[in-house]
Amino acid sequence: xxxxxxxxxxxxxxxxxxxxxxxxxxxxxxxxLRPHFKTHQSAQVGAWFQEFGIDAxxxxxxRMARYFANHGWKDIMIAFPAxxxxxxxxxxxxxxxNLHLLAVNVETVEALSIGxxxxxxxxxxxxxxxxxxxxxxxxxxxxxxxxxxxxxSGNLHFAGFVAHDGHTYKQTDIYAIQTIHNTSVYLLQxxxxxYKGQFPNLQLSIGDTPSCSILSDLSGVxxxxxxxxxxxxxxxxxxxxxxxxxxxxxxxxxxxxxxxxRGEIIIYGGSVHFxxxxxxxxxxxxxxxxVVELTNDGWTTPVNGIDLVSLSQEHGVVKASSRHxxxxxxxxxxxxxxxxxxxTADLMRGYMSTEGAWLEHLSGVPRQELVLI
Amino acid sequence: xxxxxxxxxxxxxxxxxxxxxxxxxxxxxxxxLRPHFKTHQSAQVGAWFQEFGIDAxxxxxxRMARYFANHGWKDIMIAFPAxxxxxxxxxxxxxxxNLHLLAVNVETVEALSIGxxxxxxxxxxxxxxxxxxxxxxxxxxxxxxxxxxxxxSGNLHFAGFVAHDGHTYKQTDIYAIQTIHNTSVYLLQxxxxxYKGQFPNLQLSIGDTPSCSILSDLSGVxxxxxxxxxxxxxxxxxxxxxxxxxxxxxxxxxxxxxxxxRGEIIIYGGSVHFxxxxxxxxxxxxxxxxVVELTNDGWTTPVNGIDLVSLSQEHGVVKASSRHxxxxxxxxxxxxxxxxxxxTADLMRGYMSTEGAWLEHLSGVPRQELVLI
Numbered sequence: 001x002x003x004x005x006x007x008x009x010x011x012x013x014x015x016x017x018x019x020x021x022x023x024x025x026x027x028x029x030x031x032x033l034r035p036h037f038k039t040h041q042s043a044q045v046g047a048w049f050q051e052f053g054i055d056a057x058x059x060x061x062x063r064m065a066r067y068f069a070n071h072g073w074k075d076i077m078i079a080f081p082a083x084x085x086x087x088x089x090x091x092x093x094x095x096x097x098n099l100h101l102l103a104v105n106v107e108t109v110e111a112l113s114i115g116x117x118x119x120x121x122x123x124x125x126x127x128x129x130x131x132x133x134x135x136x137x138x139x140x141x142x143x144x145x146x147x148x149x150x151x152x153s154g155n156l157h158f159a160g161f162v163a164h165d166g167h168t169y170k171q172t173d174i175y176a177i178q179t180i181h182n183t184s185v186y187l188l189q190x191x192x193x194x195y196k197g198q199f200p201n202l203q204l205s206i207g208d209t210p211s212c213s214i215l216s217d218l219s220g221v222x223x224x225x226x227x228x229x230x231x232x233x234x235x236x237x238x239x240x241x242x243x244x245x246x247x248x249x250x251x252x253x254x255x256x257x258x259x260x261x262r263g264e265i266i267i268y269g270g271s272v273h274f275x276x277x278x279x280x281x282x283x284x285x286x287x288x289x290x291v292v293e294l295t296n297d298g299w300t301t302p303v304n305g306i307d308l309v310s311l312s313q314e315h316g317v318v319k320a321s322s323r324h325x326x327x328x329x330x331x332x333x334x335x336x337x338x339x340x341x342x343x344t345a346d347l348m349r350g351y352m353s354t355e356g357a358w359l360e361h362l363s364g365v366p367r368q369e370l371v372l373i
Numbered sequence: 374x375x376x377x378x379x380x381x382x383x384x385x386x387x388x389x390x391x392x393x394x395x396x397x398x399x400x401x402x403x404x405x406l407r408p409h410f411k412t413h414q415s416a417q418v419g420a421w422f423q424e425f426g427i428d429a430x431x432x433x434x435x436r437m438a439r440y441f442a443n444h445g446w447k448d449i450m451i452a453f454p455a456x457x458x459x460x461x462x463x464x465x466x467x468x469x470x471n472l473h474l475l476a477v478n479v480e481t482v483e484a485l486s487i488g489x490x491x492x493x494x495x496x497x498x499x500x501x502x503x504x505x506x507x508x509x510x511x512x513x514x515x516x517x518x519x520x521x522x523x524x525x526s527g528n529l530h531f532a533g534f535v536a537h538d539g540h541t542y543k544q545t546d547i548y549a550i551q552t553i554h555n556t557s558v559y560l561l562q563x564x565x566x567x568y569k570g571q572f573p574n575l576q577l578s579i580g581d582t583p584s585c586s587i588l589s590d591l592s593g594v595x596x597x598x599x600x601x602x603x604x605x606x607x608x609x610x611x612x613x614x615x616x617x618x619x620x621x622x623x624x625x626x627x628x629x630x631x632x633x634x635r636g637e638i639i640i641y642g643g644s645v646h647f648x649x650x651x652x653x654x655x656x657x658x659x660x661x662x663x664v665v666e667l668t669n670d671g672w673t674t675p676v677n678g679i680d681l682v683s684l685s686q687e688h689g690v691v692k693a694s695s696r697h698x699x700x701x702x703x704x705x706x707x708x709x710x711x712x713x714x715x716x717t718a719d720l721m722r723g724y725m726s727t728e729g730a731w732l733e734h735l736s737g738v739p740r741q742e743l744v745l746i
Contacts, residue, residue: 003458004456004458004459004462005434005435005436005456005458005459038686038687060686060687061378061687062378062742063378063742080629080641080687080688081629081630081639081641082629083377083378083627083629083641084703084704085376085377085378085627085704085706086377086378086742088744089377089742104629104630104639105630105631105703107702107703107704108629108630108703111703111704131635132639132683132685132688132690133629133630133632133639133688166685254456254458256453256454256455256456256477256481256506257454257477257478257481257506258478259506262504266454266477266505266506268453268454268456271648271650271716272716272719275644275648275649276648276649276650276716277644277649310505312505312539313411313433313715313716313719314411314433314434314453315453315505315506317505329480330457330478330480330481330484331457331458331480331484333458342686343644343645343649343686346645346686347720349736363722363736363738363740364737364738365736365737365738367736369435369436369459369462371461
């Protein structure tokens with residue numbers, strides 16, 4: 001394939017290394033790895049996990065669950081507060097996979113009790129500090145009510161408690177991340193203690209990419225659910241979850257103009273390709289990607305002195321020192337590591353592997369043009 | 374159709390009013406309206422423009438040009454610095470539409486001269502102050518070289534100068550926008566004067582949505598190319614381009630959880646639906662959308678005291694005063710006006726009209742689930 005429009009490259013070797021490391025860490029800690037597939041949303045990338053013996057996955061929507069069910073996955077958690085408006089779809093899925101749903105309130109449990117015609121695993125989402133959603137760990141009154149409802153339901157089987165420490169994304173200090181993780185595990189264990197009399201098999205599930213990547217001790221829970229680690233990105237590198245060398249996706253964008261006086265290279269590649277997620281710099285500026293050199297079989301680590309500094313819908317502005325500016329010409333392809341690989345992959349809707357294969361995305365229609373040669 | 378997942382609603386009546394007003398203004402000013410279709414990217418919305426007699430359009434990529442060519446459009450400007458890597462596609466398009474390309478440098482003109490097998494209209498993009506890309510209006514040396522190359526080429530027919538005043542988006546003051554517009558028109562007219570001896574038919578094309586919406590005098594050029602005005606959004610309302618009543622698209626998102634102590638409603642609707650574009654508030658906070666009440670045939674203007682204040686990949690957090698908080702329940706649909714309709718539409722990939730029709734998007738596969746009842 002020949003690159004003529006913005007294209008998301010995927011280095012399979014790096015992704016396999018990232019998967020392998022997380023599989024090994026889960027094994028050492030005696031926890032199940034239930035990777036989150038919202039990052040790649042690709043049947044083929046999913047198949048790479050199967051080679052490591054992974055058989056249970058996490059997704060973030062009913063549609064994503066259906067996509068992976070259609071590709072043979074049999075044990076799927078939809079890690080999003082169950083959307084009761086999608087009852088028909090959840091019922092259909094429950095007939096053919098071991099479906100895990102999340103509840104964060106009594107109303108949803110009531111609606112699921114009435115609407116579900118097939119057994120599902122129900123997890124209760126606990127807010128251990130992120131404060132996005134979930135029942136607060138010390139809100140025993142709400143948990144008692146909620147679990148009371150679950151018990152009375154025929155098709156809801158209480159599986160345990162899940163948490164997501166999204167607040168680790170704001171940290172760059174291993175001790176801060178360790179503290180967040182320890183707090184969450186401690187709070188979940190208190191809940192297990194409280195409810196294990198009623199639900200002897202209840203499990204604990206946790207796991208954001210920063211904690212799972214940075215910490216060595218992930219014991220104390222039954223399951224981890226990181227997702228971004230398969231690709232990583234500049235945000236994770238900043239946090240400390242990975243090295244630049246581990247980032248497995250790279251945008252390839254055509255150079256369409258150069259402005260020598262400003263040292264700016266205009267690329268075909270904008271917010272509809274990268275997403276608007278930005279990385280704050282020490283001088284309070286932001287960047288939308290870091291430039292690498294494309295090689296025969298992948299790309300280098302980021303080059304200093306040349307960054308993607310601005311995005312509009314289809315244009316990107318790369319600011320370069322004079323040395324780097326001279327290297328690029330109109331019609332060249334420039335490699336750029338993304339700030340947030342989940343959003344970039346969701347926008348690009350498909351991957352070109354560094355081995356030359358096309359990898360699909362659940363949305364079905366890639367944004368880039370495929371020029372087969 | 375029944376809404377079960379995040380869905381982009383489109384009020385056809387408002388869109389038609391927006392189109393009608395711009396058509397009228399173009400007529401009064403004696404300029405051609407060549408609307409930018411990157412905002413809606415929809416064949417059906419495009420057809421609404423045809424009813425007003427519009428026969429020439431602007432797009433931002435070769436792919437978008439092909440899509441609209443396939444839907445019968447015959448006069449298409451790709452308002453993006455010509456990407457020489459897509460020569461084959463440009464050639465194919467040039468066989469069946471009156472294709473207009475943009476150049477900002479001599480290298481591109483040289484590559485087009487060699488690569489194009491069919492005649493196209495070539496416009497030179499002038500930077501009149503936005504400083505994204507384009508030749509500076511006073512860089513006569515570069516323009517002389519560039520136009521010299523165009524003249525020698527068999528298939529490049531010089532059409533004129535285009536400018537895009539993207540810097541109006543940073544303004545909220547009509548006099549600032551007027552000044553930007555006047556400056557651009559003045560600079561373009563100087564160029565016309567300089568080159569009309571060589572190119573007697575050269576035209577001037579300009580037109581961002583703020584200028585075209587706010588200013589009454591758009592004379593002095595031949596063509597205007599606004600795009601966002603078909604839908605408008607909260608950004609345009611802030612600038613002063615439209616009223617809340619004119620915003621023709623609205624997200625409809627399921628409520629999945631409520632947190633009474635924090636006054637926060639969790640919706641199914643995140644950065645993969647809205648985009649991360651945010652609107653800065655006076656207190657230096659940001660918002661990602663404003664809540665409206667959905668009615669039988671559309672929606673109200675924004676309600677005070679309830680806003681979309683945070684987004685992650687699939688979750689949105691709506692902060693509400695206690696009065697508004699009580700109104701919404703798990704399983705309800707909440708209406709939210711987007712900050713940037715172009716990016717929201719690009720992410721949602723399709724529209725449900727308030728008349729109940731499904732309107733396609735060039736990407737072909739909608740993000741939302743279509744539940745036909």
